Every structure is written in structure tokens, then in C-alpha cells.
Amino acid sequence: NAGVTQTPKFQVLKTGQSMTLQCAQDMNHNSMYWYRQDPGMGLRLIYYSASEGTTDKGEVPNGYNVSRLNKREFSLRLESAAPSQTSVYFCASHSTRTGYNGYTFGSGTRLTVV
Amino acid sequence: AQKITQTQPGMFVQEKEAVTLDCTYDTSDPSYGLFWYKQPSSGEMIFLIYQGSYDQQNATEGRYSLNFQKARKSANLVISASQLGDSAMYFCAMREGRNTGNQFYFGTGTSLTVIP
DSSP, X not given: OOSEEEEOSEEEEOTTOOEEEEEEEOSOXXXXXXXXXXXXXXXXXXXXXXXXXXXXXXXXOTTEEEEEOSSSBEEEEESSOOGGGOEEEEEEEEOTTSSOOSOEEOOOEEXXXX | OOSEEOOOSEEEEETTSOEEEOOEEOXXXXXXXXXXXXXXXXXXXXXXXXXXXXXXXXXEETTEEEEEETTTTEEEEEEOXXXXXXXXXXXXXXXXXXXXXOOEEEOOOEEEEEXX
């Protein structure tokens, strides 16, 4: 099925470990995003990529890096995980050409840093 | 200043009754879009309804309608004939037209519980 695929769905890390969250979309969307969701804070933008080859910081970029590998894939890397990065992470994609103005979301990654 | 404000952390509604979830927004951009998403306990984000700033009529999608009051900068979601399956978190979001990156700003959400 067409959509946004995120892996993994669940992950437990120890403080200081690194990991990469993977995101891929097959809808030919130009824009992709990484958000984190924390209780009582809604979704906050970490990084985004408006088009292939570009990335920009969002509201809460510290402690993260991203790579827009190609038009389909946008990965989020935690170089040295901290307990404050325990959260649910959502990848989303967007295109203004589809007639649907909203995001298409992945199913989320629940990350726990101990 | 918060771009999107949802002042109701939790709401309860009797099954088959209507409920209004509040959302106010802040922007100076004349072109913007407003969205509502539902997040059930399973965690996925489900698009419900969209309202463009230039739309003359309130958006409707089945049992969902958006009460758009532009002068008050409010975009309340109305769910009619509530069902048990409507129990979920609801997020209001906005995209500004001048925002070339098309980032969305989200509110903190409202948890809706439908009582049988």
C-alpha cells in the first residue's frame, strides 16, 4: 500500500548509544518531516526536508541529525541518545500537488532511552 | 506566541451527543490551512478535515464539521452523533501559505472520551 513507512516501530536504547530511524515514502512527495510527540506538548518539528537535497532545522533539532538520502527516504539519527529523547517519533510527507493538503504520517516509532 | 492553542486537555461526551473541540490559531499570513487529526490509542495519525483560509463555507466531512470563525481566529471541530470509536486524542494543526517548507504547527491536543 502507498504511504509512509517507518522503522523500527519500537526501540530501547541505553544512554549514549546511537541509532537511525528510517523513513520512506512511495508517493513521490517532495517534502518530508520528522516530529516528536511528548505528552502534553503535541507534535514538535525536529527537522524537515522541503525537497530532495535540502534539510532544515525545526523547533527542536538539538541532539539529532538527518539525511535526505533520495526523494523517497529521510532518516533521523541520534548520535548519543539521552533520556530526554524518549518520545514517539513520527515521519510525515507532503505534497501540494495531490489535492490533499495534509500530511501523510508514518505509524510512529516509540523510542525509550534508559 | 503559540501558533495553535487547544485549551481542553480532556473532554467527555455521551454517546450519540455532539461535541465541540476548541482550537484557536495565530498567524499574520493571509493564506493558511487548518487541519484536524485524530490519534486513537493505537497511535496512528488520521486526517479528519481541512479548512482553507479563503474558503467561504465551513468544511464538512461526514460527522465532522469545522466551525471556522476567521475574525476570532478559531477553528473548532464539531463531532455530531458521537460514537465509542471517537474516543481518541484530537490535534488541531495549521500550515501557513508563506511557509515554503510547508511545516505544520500542532496544538497540544484534546483527549476525547465517549461515554456509553
